[in-house]
Amino acid sequence: MDYEKIKPLFFRLDPEYAHHLVTGALQIAEAIPQLLNRWVCKNFVDDEMLHQEIFGRTFLNPVGLAAGFDKDAQLVRSMTAMGFGFTEVGTVTPRPQPGNPAPRLWRHIEEESLQNAMGFNNRGSLYMERRLKSRYYPYVTPIGVNIGKNKTTPESDALIDYEHGIRVFRDLCDYLVINISSPNTPGLRDLQNEEFISALFDMAKKLTRKPILLKIAPDMQKEQAVALCTKAVEAGADGIVATNTSIDYSLVKAPEEVGGISGKVIRQKSFELFDAVASELFGKTVLISVGGIDSGYEAYRRIRAGASLVQVFTGLIYKGPELAGTINRTLIKLLKKDGFSHISEAVGVDRR
Numbered sequence: 630m631d632y633e634k635i636k637p638l639f640f641r642l643d644p645e646y647a648h649h650l651v652t653g654a655l656q657i658a659e660a661i662p663q664l665l666n667r668w669v670c671k672n673f674v675d676d677e678m679l680h681q682e683i684f685g686r687t688f689l690n691p692v693g694l695a696a697g698f699d700k701d702a703q704l705v706r707s708m709t710a711m712g713f714g715f716t717e718v719g720t721v722t723p724r725p726q727p728g729n730p731a732p733r734l735w736r737h738i739e740e741e742s743l744q745n746a747m748g749f750n751n752r753g754s755l756y757m758e759r760r761l762k763s764r765y766y767p768y769v770t771p772i773g774v775n776i777g778k779n780k781t782t783p784e785s786d787a788l789i790d791y792e793h794g795i796r797v798f799r800d801l802c803d804y805l806v807i808n809i810s811s812p813n814t815p816g817l818r819d820l821q822n823e824e825f826i827s828a829l830f831d832m833a834k835k836l837t838r839k840p841i842l843l844k845i846a847p848d849m850q851k852e853q854a855v856a857l858c859t860k861a862v863e864a865g866a867d868g869i870v871a872t873n874t875s876i877d878y879s880l881v882k883a884p885e886e887v888g889g890i891s892g893k894v895i896r897q898k899s900f901e902l903f904d905a906v907a908s909e910l911f912g913k914t915v916l917i918s919v920g921g922i923d924s925g926y927e928a929y930r931r932i933r934a935g936a937s938l939v940q941v942f943t944g945l946i947y948k949g950p951e952l953a954g955t956i957n958r959t960l961i962k963l964l965k966k967d968g969f970s971h972i973s974e975a976v977g978v979d980r981r
């Protein structure tokens with residue numbers, strides 16, 4: 630399939646409608662094992678050079694699907710068939726919720742970026758629990774569950790929603806991510822403070838030994854982000870996912886005044902925040918870099934800066950379904966060119 634040819638047709642459709650069309654087709658594909666197998670052969674790069682043991686699992690390659698694309702855990706098999714080494718599902722909230730009114734997803738085509746104000750539309754934890762139990766977990770590619778709070782839950786009760794998420798999913802995934810960095814749930818980013826983080830991880834660590842990571846926003850001051858992530862790791866966090874979408878609307882020419890921006894225009898901002906966090910925490914915790922990654926070169930830059938794993942979302946929309954395979958093949962080329970025999974030799978090499 631030549632994605633560049635069908636992209637203009639897709640881009641004539643409303644972005645959310647196009648997303649439903651694609652995910653609907655992928656769900657049908659999930660029921661056709663022969664088709665998925667063909668895709669696996671085409672897209673999945675399984676090279677020893679890229680294998681890593683993380684969180685007690687083998688990650689066959691370091692390129693994952695970022696949270697928000699598969700909000701209800703419906704696409705894990707098809708994402709593996711598209712070449713992803715792991716999938717982060719969610720954000721899932723305790724109760725189902727519709728999210729914000731549409732329109733709530735926009736393309737900034739020239740800037741290869743998206744803007745979304747989805748607001749954690751999802752079918753809730755019971756639905757996802759059933760999906761993971763009946764279809765996916767455990768799976769050949771690791772699964773992360775990204776958990777959030779319901780819009781109607783007051784900030785003062787946020788801990789209760791996160792506790793619910795941890796209890797439900799602790800035995801149904803390979804790692805959990807605490808999302809307090811989405812701009813689309815009022816007040817959520819206010820939870821990015823040291824007091825809440827300490828209370829959260831104190832609670833979480835009593836509930837499970839499953840790895841729990843913290844996902845942060847790219848708009849924090851570097852010192853603030855480093856302090857927050859350091860606090861999280863001291864309180865028991867097993868990793869950091871940096872970053873979520875940005876509310877810096879000056880990044881695009883014709884912004885909407887709501888939601889978060891992702892894709893090419895947040896690349897540098899996202900890298901710089903990741904780099905700041907890695908300067909303090911590389912070697913002390915697992916680091917996942919996300920934000921504007923759409924090529925093997927950018928993925929390699931993040932890996933060299935300290936990322937064991939990377940994730941993509943917006944790049945998939947602009948570069949198409951072969952992106953994960955392309956990134957992995959480029960990574961192997963770049964590792965060899967620089968004389969590395971295994972990805973682990975390159976992780977954080979620019980820090981050492």
Ligand SMILES: Cc1cc2nc3c(=O)[nH]c(=O)nc-3n(C[C@H](O)[C@H](O)[C@H](O)COP(=O)(O)O)c2cc1C
Nearest residue numbers: 695696697720745872873891892920921941942943
């Ligand atoms: C439409 C859309 C929905 C998203 N939903 C979520 C979400 O539910 N939870 C979350 O943690 N991040 C969510 N994200 C953020 C992505 O996971 C990612 O952190 C961000 O888009 C930056 O990566 P990118 O530039 O590769 O898209 C969403 C992003 C987009 C574009």
